Amino acid sequence: KNEVEQSPQNLTAQEGEFITINCSYSVGISALHWLQQHPGGGIVSLFMLSSGKKKHGRLIATINIQEKHSSLHITASHPRDSAVYICAVPNTGNQFYFGTGTSLTVIP
Amino acid sequence: SQTIHQWPATLVQPVGSPLSLECTVEGTSNPNLYWYRQAAGRGLQLLFYSVGIGQISSEVPQNLSASRPQDRQFILSSKKLLLSDSGFYLCAWTLGAGELFFGEGSRLTVL
Numbered sequence: 075k076n077e078v079e080q081s082p083q084n085l086t087a088q089e090g091e092f093i094t095i096n097c098s099y100s101v102g103i104s105a106l107h108w109l110q111q112h113p114g115g116g117i118v119s120l121f122m123l124s125s126g127k128k129k130h131g132r133l134i135a136t137i138n139i140q141e142k143h144s145s146l147h148i149t150a151s152h153p154r155d156s157a158v159y160i161c162a163v164p165n166t167g168n169q170f171y172f173g174t175g176t177s178l179t180v181i182p
Numbered sequence: 183s184q185t186i187h188q189w190p191a192t193l194v195q196p197v198g199s200p201l202s203l204e205c206t207v208e209g210t211s212n213p214n215l216y217w218y219r220q221a222a223g224r225g226l227q228l229l230f231y232s233v234g235i236g237q238i239s240s241e242v243p244q245n246l247s248a249s250r251p252q253d254r255q256f257i258l259s260s261k262k263l264l265l266s267d268s269g270f271y272l273c274a275w276t277l278g279a280g281e282l283f284f285g286e287g288s289r290l291t292v293l
Contacts (some may be wrong), residue, residue: 104279117272117284160226168214168233169241172226182220 077101079163080173084120087180088135091147095176106144107170109160117160120146151180184209190287195292201246201260203288208254213258213275217248220287224273227290229271232256247271268292 079098087093098105102141105124109118121128123144128135132151137144148155161173188205195201207213209228217229228241230248239281245264249257273285 107282109282109284114289116286117274119281119283122281130203162282169228169231170282174225 075163076174077162077171078163078173080176082176084176084177085179087151087178089152089180089182091151091180093151093155093178093180095146095159095161096175096180097144097146099142099144099161099163099165099171100164101141101171103163104163106137106142107162108146109162111160111175112169113139113157120159148178153180153182156180183285186273186275186283186285188288189286190288191286192289193265193291195290197265197292198262201258201263201267201290203258203271203290205256205258205271206254207256207275210254210275210277213277215250216274216276217256217258218272218274220272222269226272230258263290263292265278265292 077100081096090172105122107122108120110119110120120133120170123135123137132149134147147161156179158177160175164170185208215232217279218226220226220228229246230238230240232238232250235253235268268291271288271290274282276282
């Protein structure tokens with residue numbers, strides 16, 4: 075069993091739709107990271123959160139520590155949001171467990 | 183502000199040739215440094231990580247090696263590349279339990 079599970083694996087949406095990507099984890103954590111990778115590109119950190127909710131522009135990340143679950147929401151989605159979104163949590167040994175990623179395609 | 187640089191961005195190498203990828207971090211001290219590989223359509227595989235100068239931990243036995251000659255410099259090397267070494271290599275850093283930052287990546291094709 076993977077320590078971090080993401081769903082869905084693939085997601086296609088129409089421009090303007092509200093999008094939710096889910097991440098569940100099985101280990102105790104100090105914080106959870108949401109990352110974004112555009113096709114052929116590097117990885118960008120979107121959020122690091124340990125409780126509650128954070129918002130950057132149209133992106134919102136929430137976390138429920140008791141349920142070991144986090145969600146990434148994108149409001150008013152745009153084709154430029156098309157990317158792979160990756161959830162990551164640290165382990166006790168200076169390393170990270172990564173989800174397998176959610177590939178999002180937003181169609182104009 | 184902190185930045186991370188990784189180079190070269192792209193390289194094509196013949197089987198059996200050496201490899202050197204370099205990563206430097208600016209604007210911070212004593213970061214944890216990581217080398218990851220991402221095969222096409224796959225997730226991130228941790229290759230090496232370092233918590234200090236000269237301290238390298240290897241996660242995957244293979245023909246790659248890493249070195250940290252300076253606090254903010256992390257180098258990935260190979261003496262003889264294999265076809266299976268092709269992939270997208272990413273350097274990353276954190277400070278303790280802080281945010282995780284990645285370099286721009288190096289795309290290696292071994293022919």
